[in-house]
Amino acid sequence: MTKSNTTALIAFLCAVLVAMAGAAVLKGGLYVGKHEGDTLHLMEIVLRMAQGQTPHLDFMTPIGALAFWPIAMLVKAGLGIGMAIIWAQTITALIFLPIIVWIARNRLSPWVAALFGLCVIVLLLALVHGEAKRSVSISMHYNRLAWAAAFVAIVAAIVPPRTPTSGNVDGVIVGAMMVVMAMIKVTYFVPFALPVALALFMTGQRRTLCVAVLTGLVLMAGITLLTGVDYWTAYARDLIVVATSEGRSAPGEPLVAIMGSPAYLGGSFLAVGAVILLRQGAAHTGGLILLLLLPGFFYVTYQNFGNDPQWLMLLGVLVLALRDDVMVAANKMGWDIRAALGYVAAMALALTSPSFFNLAYSPFRHFQTDVTSYSPILPRDERHADLQGFTIRLERVDARVALGGQVAGLTPSVDRDPVVEFRGEIYPPCGIELGLARYIDTMVRDLETAGYADGTSVFVADLFSSHWMFGSFEPMDGGAPWYYGGLPGLRDADYVLVPFCPMSTLVQTKVFEIMDEAEVPLSEIRRTGLYILYSIDR
Structure with a gap:
C-alpha cells in the first residue's frame, strides 16, 4: 500500500x-x-x-x-x-x-x-x-x-x-x-x-x-x-x-x-x-x-x-x-x-x-442499556458493583423439575435423568435455570447466619463452587471455578454443600459417584429447603 x-x-x-x-x-x-x-x-x-x-x-x-x-x-x-x-x-x-x-x-x-x-x-x-x-x-x-x-x-x-x-x-x-x-x-x-x-x-x-x-x-x-x-x-x-x-469435552454439536x-x-x-x-x-x-x-x-x-x-x-x-x-x-x-x-x-x-x-x-x-433494569451480580461487594446482570434473571429463581414419576398419573420417561441417592438422601431430577447468583447468595447468607462461613471453605456438589465470592468463605486451594471432573479442592475444604436443585444434575451425580468410590467420610450438620451441609470427618 x-x-x-x-x-x-x-x-x-x-x-x-x-x-x-x-x-x-x-x-x-x-x-x-x-x-x-x-x-x-x-x-x-x-x-x-x-x-x-x-x-x-x-x-x-x-x-x-x-x-x-x-x-x-x-x-x-x-x-x-x-x-x-x-x-x-x-x-x-x-x-x-x-x-x-x-x-x-x-x-x-x-x-x-x-x-x-x-x-x-x-x-x-x-x-x-x-x-x-x-x-x-x-x-x-x-x-x-x-x-x-x-x-x-x-x-x-x-x-x-x-x-x-x-x-x-x-x-x-x-x-x-x-x-x-x-x-x-x-x-x-x-x-x-x-x-x-x-x-x-x-x-x-x-x-x-x-x-x-x-x-x-x-x-x-x-x-x-x-x-x-x-x-x-x-x-x-x-x-x-x-x-x-463426560460433560465438557465438547460443549455443543458433534x-x-x-x-x-x-x-x-x-x-x-x-x-x-x-x-x-x-x-x-x-x-x-x-x-x-x-x-x-x-x-x-x-x-x-x-x-x-x-x-x-x-x-x-x-x-x-x-x-x-x-x-x-x-x-x-x-x-x-x-x-x-x-x-x-x-x-x-x-x-x-x-x-x-x-x-x-x-x-x-x-x-x-x-x-443504550437501561441500567435501572440491572443489579450487581455480587450484591454485597460495592467495589465490583460495576458488573451487573439483568435484574429479572438475577432475582427470579426458576428451576427445571421432573413431573414424570413425581405426580400421580405421569410415568417417568426412560430417557430422563434418574433419581439419585446419596448418603441416604433421595435427589429427584431438578436443575436451576434462572437466578443462579441469588440462589447462591441466599445459601451463603443462611450459612453465615448459622455460623458456618467465617473463614472456612466449602466444596459444592455442583458445576460451580463460587460461593466464597458472595460472603465470608475462603476459596479452596486447588478448587475449580468450573467443574470438569474429580474432586478438585476437596482436600482443602471444611464442608461439602449439596444443593437440592443444582445447576447441573449431571455434575452432581458424578460428584456423588466419585465421593462414594473414594468413601469420603461425611456427617450431616445442617439441612434447609435448599441444601444439605456435611462436615468432612478427618
Missing part, C-alpha cells in the same frame, strides 16, 4: 477502535444480559489471580492464564471487575492496532486491509461472543481474543509480503500470536501451528519462520521462569481432565455436524470451493494451506460453545487476498477465476454477517 493508503487505514481503524471502546468505557460499567454462570466463572478466576494465585497451580482450569491476566492486573490495581474487563479489551486492541497495520500494509490491498483490520478490532472489542442473539454477554471472551490472534498469524503466514523484508518483525509477530493462542486456549494453537509453519516455509518466509520459532521459545522460557516448570505439567493435567470429561449439518454446510462448500478455485488458478500454495487450515477451522468451531463459525470472516479476507496470486484467467468451465473467488468471498462474508454485526454493534447496544 502507498503511504496515503496506510495513513487512511490507520485513521479508519482508530475510528473503529475509538467508537467501540468509547461506547463501552463511557457506560461506566458492564451490564450483561445472559450467561450469569459463565460470568461467575470469569469473576472467580480474575479475583483469584488478583489475589496472587496462578491458574493450574492454585486452581483448575483448561483456559490459559493470558485470557484473564490483563483483567486481573487491572482489578489488582483497584478497578472494579466490570470496568477492568472493558479496559483490558481496550488496551489489548491498542496493542493489536500497530500489529494489524504492519501485517496489512505490505500484504493486502487497501480495501482488504481495511476488512482484515475491522474484523480483528471487532473481535477484540465486542461485548458478546458471537452468534445472532442480541443480549450482551462477556461469556467466552477468550475465544474472541484467540480468534484475533489466529487471524493475524494466519494472514501473515499465508500471504507473503509484496516487497522483500527482513522478516524479523513479521517473525516476532507470528511467534507472539502463536504463544497468545497457546496461553489463552490450546485448542487454537494445536490445529493452527502446523499450517502456519508450513505456510511460512512454502511462501518463502523462512527467516520469518525461524524468528517466529525463536520468539515462541523465548516467550515460553520467560513464562517458565515466572511460573516454574510445574506450571506446564499442571496446565497439561487440566487439559487432559477436560478432554476426558464434529460431523459442524462440517455437514444444514447450518454449516454452506460454509464448508465455500471453503472447499475456494481451495479448488485457487488450485485451478495456479495459486497452489494458497490453496494447499487453506485446505490444511480447514480441519482447524472445523475443530475450533466444534470446541467453542455456540459453534459459531467465525473463521468465515477470515475465509473472506484470505480469498480476497489470494486472488492476486491467481495466474490462470479462466478454468476449463470458462469461469473467470478471480471473479469466482470474489463471489466466494462475498458469500462467506454474507454467511458470517449476522455474527459479525452482532459483535460490531454490541458496545453500542450496551451503551
